[in-house]
Every structure is written in structure tokens, then in C-alpha cells.
Amino acid sequence: MPNFAANLTMLFTEVSALDRPGLAAQAGFDGAEILFPYDYSAKEWETALAGLPLVMINTPPGDWAAGDRGFAAVPGEEQRFRDGFLRAAELAARLAVPRVHVMAGVAKGPQAEQVYVENLAWAAAQSPDLGIALEPLNPDDMPGYFLNDFDQAGRIVDDLGLAQVGIQFDLWHAARIHGDAAGVWAKHGPRVNHVQIAGFPSRNEPGGGGFDLAGLCASLDETGYQGWVSAEYRPSRATVHGLAWLAALKARSRLIGA
Template sequence: MTERFRFSANTGFLWKDRPFLDRIRAAAAAGFDAVEFHDEAQSETPADLKTVLEDTGLPVCGLNVRMGATAGCAAVPGEAQRAGDDFLKALEVAESVDAGAIHVLAGHAEGPEAAEQYRKVLDFCCGQTDRTVLIEPICLAKMPGYFLKDVDQASEILADVGRPNLKIMFDCFHVREESGDILTAFERVRAAVGHIQIASWPDRSEPGNGEPDYSRLLPAFHAAGYRSCFGCEYVPSGDTDAGLVWRERYRGI
């Protein structure tokens, strides 16, 4: 039986030449199965956002908390209150559009104080909702100074916090850059993975441009039990719509 892979359009990366709501419409027109947001939704009129989502019929996989100049602040010493407030605002939006997950960004920080605060903030966030709370390791090459760097660090944090709704956002580009072989890293943390994002490596363009081999990876993720959408968080090499031919390579795997 042919496997059916579902793809979610990340509006923080795709159709960036258009207003946010038009990106959702474009995702529907392009045949995506779902959408996922950065923090654009918090600046949108809730009624307008709900109308577009109802019109397109696209579910929302997840959204980010406020990103700001430091890419979040959950681990930034002294910013715990702001981090909590950011989460509550994101949660309000998530509940209004029934988003599956909320990504809590750590921010630029380091050291024991940052590590302790991050865990406390995540514990607070997980206690506010039954929805999935995600943390995403981001490679140093793309974001020097970001607190959460690799999947093993993320796995330790999940164990320390001990909340069942805290999961890892497994971005294949960042994992390949920081940890090497993607499947090996995935095997170590697969029970803790809440969402998978895809892009090529090393240029982070459309999947299939260079490494990794998604004709091998996507079935492997399915075989391991992952059945959610694959988030398309990549930098289009040209026009977003023209570049979407990459999906045809994986329709009939």
C-alpha cells in the first residue's frame, strides 16, 4: 500500500512576500494538508484568522510564542515573567484556532541560571494546557548563542521537567548540522518527538536539494510510528509555488 505523507506549510518561511493571511490561502491553493506558524498569529485579528482557516479548511499544527530580538526568552535570566506571559498569549491563540502545539523558544542564553529558569518556565507552560508544548534544538550555525542546541540536550530537559505534554520539535536541518546522521539521532529520542520539520542540508532550501534523502527518511519516520504532518520549514530557492514540485518525489514512495 502506498504511504501517504502529509505536509504542513510553515508560514514563517513560505510565501514571505505576502501578508500572513494570504500565506494561509496560498498553502490551501497549493494543496498542503495543514499550516504552522511562527508568531504571526498573535498580531492578527482573531476573527480574521479564524475566518481564513475556516474558509480554507486547514488545521493548524502549531505556533510559536513571541520570538522577538532574542528568539524567545524562556531561558534568558530575568525574563521568566515575560516568557510566561508570552506563552499565555500564544495559548489563547492556539485555543481559538485549535492549534495542536505551542513552541516555547529558549532565547539566547547560557549557564546554570539559564538552565534552571528554562526548566521552570517549561514546567509552568506545560501546567497551563493539555496541548503539546514543543522545544526545538537550533544549530549554532544558524543561531549562535541560542540556548538549546541539540536533541540530546533537549532529551535531558524533558526528563528533568517530567511533563508528558513536553515534546521535541525535531527539525531535520538543525539535527543534521548539529548531530550528524538524522536517523541515528531520531532513534535516540523518537518517543519524545512531537513534530518533525524538513528541509535540505546544507542550504536549507526545498527538501531533496542535496542531503538528506527524504525518500528514505520519511518512510523510516512512519515506520517508527510518526504519523503527523511533516512541517515544511525551508527557504525557497526561488518562487515558493514553483519550488513545490519537490513534493511529487515523495507522493508515491
């Protein structure tokens, strides 16, 4: 049974960012992920995490309000991407983060893909012990984002042929993009190095919408998946009052292990 992480950018927002790791640990999460941890120092996060593993961060996106969504696939922004990646890699090293989600940015076309592949190969060479995750994002929520299809991501991962580079499989985005998250998993599961879950179609608490969470976890076990399952959703109420899904999956794990 996988370990579960809380996305602290989206969960436990009832309290300040540095107070969220403690709540996540109390709620039964095994680890945490943070989209953009750059507003606080590594020392502040070390204190706040208090031993709770931080398992994923994103590369800096740029000016989000102005429409930036990262720069890895944006022609002409190679230096900006590389500076941002090194910043992410340094923080990951300080906080023992095993994996970074490299944000592709708003771009399209063959030149964008060439830039993306070159930047990914460069990033992998700079930090050979750091996992790199590529996450397809659905075009309704992220208009113009370069990486918007799991088949596209699979092809790029295969073309790179680097063990440290894999797909970030978000159930919710897979369902939005392809209409069949289970089918996406069946096709691309061996390429996946990080999993995220949410309810569908509302992106609230995990479960429903045809998502068999217990079945997914069983499939992860069967395929030998060694990564994390992260809860990345918008709580419909106070986070601590919507964690029945976590308790159920942990209870199932205990029964299987008994």
C-alpha cells in the first residue's frame, strides 16, 4: 500500500502555510508536497515540517498572475528556466525532496518541444539523483499549457530514456483530458513516478466519479510502484472533516498487511 502525502498548497488552508505540516501529520498523512515553497526559507520549512517528509515541489512558475506557468518549453526562456530549476534543486537538496515537477509553461509547436526536451536533459544532468516529473495539465484549467496530453508526455519520457524522468499521474487531469483515468493508468503506469488524486468532476475529496481508489492502490502494489500518492484537491469543508477516504484506505492497508 502506498504512502499518502498532503498537498499543503490546497489542503489545510484554514491555517497559515507553516502550520499546515503539523496538521497533516496529526491527520495521518505520511508526507507532504508543496507547489511553490519559495516564499519561505529552507530553515523555516525544516522547522515547520518537523520530520514530515516533503516529497514533491514544483519549479518556480514565474509571474502567475501575468500568465506564467513555468518556462521549460518556452523558446527564448532557457536561462530563466535553468535559473529556476537550480533554485528548485537547491531547495530540494536542503529539504531532502526526492522529486521536482518541472513546469513546461505556455507554448506550442515543434520548437517548443525541442526546447523542452533539451531543458529536461540539461536538468537531469545537473541533478542526477533528483527525480523529475512531467505532469500533463488539462487545457480547460491551464489554457495554452504545452504539456496537455498523457500520450505526448509518454512519448517525451520514452524519447529521453532517462530513469529519473517520469510522468506525474494526476487522476483528475487524466479524466479531464482523456475521459478515462483508468485507461490512462493502464497505458502509462510503468512511466509514472508520482500519483495525485482528487474527486471527479468537482476536484473535491477523493472518491466517486468512477474512481476506484482501493482498486488504484491495489494496482500500484501489483505494478511495484514505489512513489507517493498525494491528495491534491479542493476540500469542500474544513480539511480535517473530509478525510474519511484516507482513513478507509489506511484501514484497508492494515487489513491486507495483517
